[in-house]
């Protein structure tokens with residue numbers, strides 16, 4: 464007997480996906496060219512044709528909890544070959560943006576909706592600005608003196624203007640909160656992925672075994688670091704190198720931040736650190752790679768006039784570029800003795816770092832985490 468399926472369309476979902484860049488989904492006439500040309504789609508139950516019809520039918524639950532939307536690397540090969548110009552790559556990207564907001568814990572739903580909204584940008588940037596100023600002034604009131612406004616054009620390094628202790632007591636809880644938000648979101652996401660895979664007969668594994676899942680994460684890491692999947696694509700392969708530069712610069716800067724944090728809090732060695740310090744080299748190389756990599760990604764996106772570019776895409780690129788530029792200008796200005804410039808750019812740099820930590824679980828950068836988890840799940844589940 465044929466299996467019946469009652470569809471329960473969510474009209475609001477279709478509208479939101481359209482607003483996030485998937486407005487051409489209705490043009491699709493299900494020819495399946497996209498699934499055939501996609502170089503990384505699996506042989507069984509391939510994407511993105513099935514996701515196109517699920518989106519146009521508003522089958523939200525079957526989409527956002529599917530690992531397949533994250534296995535797509537948005538290379539654009541399918542969009543350029545689609546005879547209807549339905550832009551399946553962009554539709555999947557919009558579904559992913561929707562999924563990130565959907566998996567945000569309830570108390571953060573408002574923030575998750577605000578991050579992709581350009582009208583909320585001034586408010587989102589005002590939050591860290593106010594936090595830094597208020598916390599700094601409070602530290603002065605209680606006698607810690609971590610915010611020395613009189614030093615804005617003086618001192619020998621940024622710490623003389625905004626103390627590293629002030630920076631740490633603001634950034635560490637923010638980073639920790641982002642990790643907790645990710646953990647809560649991913650718990651629901653993994654449960655949904657597994658339920659969907661079982662319902663679609665994509666896996667024979669009845670349960671998720673945590674140890675097996677962690678092993679799967681370890682197995683997919685080399686593929687991610689080498690950008691192997693992205694490099695199988697043709698249309699946007701040139702983006703692979705700049706992606707890698709940004710990814711490795713983030714890894715480098717993470718090591719640098721952790722090392723300086725240890726130096727300050729455990730070994731009580733305060734900066735500025737000498738330029739011959741190997742961690743400083745890593746910081747400089749990573750900073751340069753971040754500026755060049757994100758600059759190339761911006762250039763590439765600007766040149767692709769045939770693709771849909773949403774605020775969701777642009778905001779991440781400019782944030783990453785801004786982080787790199789403010790970090791490098793701060794250091795160069797300090798070395799050149801221009802302390803007013805160094806301190807102003809440092810203040811901007813701190814605002815962007817806070818924004819990166821606090822808004823990552825709801826921004827396009829969350830892809831990094833969701834995609835790793837989805838790829839690990841596909842590996843663990845031996846996706847059929």
Ligand code: SF4
Nearest residue numbers: 491492494495497545
């Ligand atoms: S998105 Fe385009 S290529 Fe894919 S099935 Fe629809 S019409 Fe065909």
Ligand code: SF4
Nearest residue numbers: 501535538539541552
């Ligand atoms: S954008 Fe690239 S990876 Fe994604 S479905 Fe299309 S061809 Fe496949």
